[in-house]
Amino acid sequence: MSYVKVVLGLPVDGPFDYLVPPDLEGKVSSGARVWVNFRNKKEVAYAVGLSAKSNIKKVKEISALIDPLPILDEGMLLLTKRVAEYYCCSWGEAIDSALPEELRKGKKWGQNYFSQPESKAGKIILTPFSEQKIIFLSGVDRMPVYLREIKEALAAKQSAIVLFSDINSAQRAGELIEKSLGIEVHLVFRKQPKEMEAWERISREPYCVVIGTRSSIFSPANALGLIIIDQEEDRVYKQEQAPHYHAGEAARMRAEICGAKVV
CATH class of the missing domain: 3.40.50.300 (P-loop containing nucleotide triphosphate hydrolases)
Incomplete structure (x- = not known):
């Protein structure tokens, strides 16, 4: 059993813990996008870390994995985190500012640049x-x-x-x-x-x-x-x-x- 920490392009603190379902074990990476249910709405979320345990008692599963490979590398995750800290916004909002609109809306990227x-x-x-x-x-x-x-x-x-x-x-x-x-x-x-x-x-x-x-x-x-x-x-x-x-x-x-x- 593993958990993924995600942030969303909303003015909310995070990261939030979600459970990785059995069929996606070993397939979710930091920097990838996932679909989650957040406050009863389907939202695009960005995976920023993985963990073997969570301190949250009831953890929802992620709904789906959008990216088999990450669209944000370690450097871009660090950059957006620093932007968020410096400008007092959520990490997810900073990531949203970095990405094209289609990616923010959950469209699949035909070429993941970590694939090669x-x-x-x-x-x-x-x-x-x-x-x-x-x-x-x-x-x-x-x-x-x-x-x-x-x-x-x-x-x-x-x-x-x-x-x-x-x-x-x-x-x-x-x-x-x-x-x-x-x-x-x-x-x-x-x-x-x-x-x-x-x-x-x-x-x-x-x-x-x-x-x-x-x-x-x-x-x-x-x-x-x-x-x-x-x-x-x-x-x-x-x-x-x-x-x-x-x-x-x-x-x-x-x-x-x-x-x-x-x-």
Whole structure:
């Protein structure tokens, strides 16, 4: 008998214990989504841990397993937990902010990026803030610096995430980067028609370049070595609804976890 600890995209404390039914023993992993009955409603929940026992007397079973393999790796679970603690929201709300809408609603992901060993995001590094590689740009032509940094990251077989304050700027920059470096970039922004497909493509590549707006900081880029935040002082990097995170702060958290450079 085993139990799974889950969090939900609701303003409620957690994690909550649920029983793993016999037919799912050994199949539920941290980072996977499950269906649960919570307050008499069917809800998507995120598995954040497993346990052999529970202190709760009457524990409900999970209703179903959505993901045979996790869609959130250890680094992303840690990042969303830190965002939740820093911005005083539930862990599940932070995870919800990180995921495309279709995943939040329980749609199955055709390609789990842990299904192929070579696609794993890598080890958690936890770089002390004082040792983080952070570069501040002011009063300079930024794009040549961005191109140089991206080129160096790709040469090291590392991914780069580049954040812009608006979609138009992201699209123009993406076109320039593709033309200058002869590569294909992934454009990601919230509520785009095929956001989930973009996530799937990103997750399948050993390393790549992601260009997007605020939420793209959570993109499942493997081997992340570089994060660029264009004009971080722009107020649109602050999300208005819970968890009210700032993309710049989330970027530094993610960089600390994976050892990436921040520009």
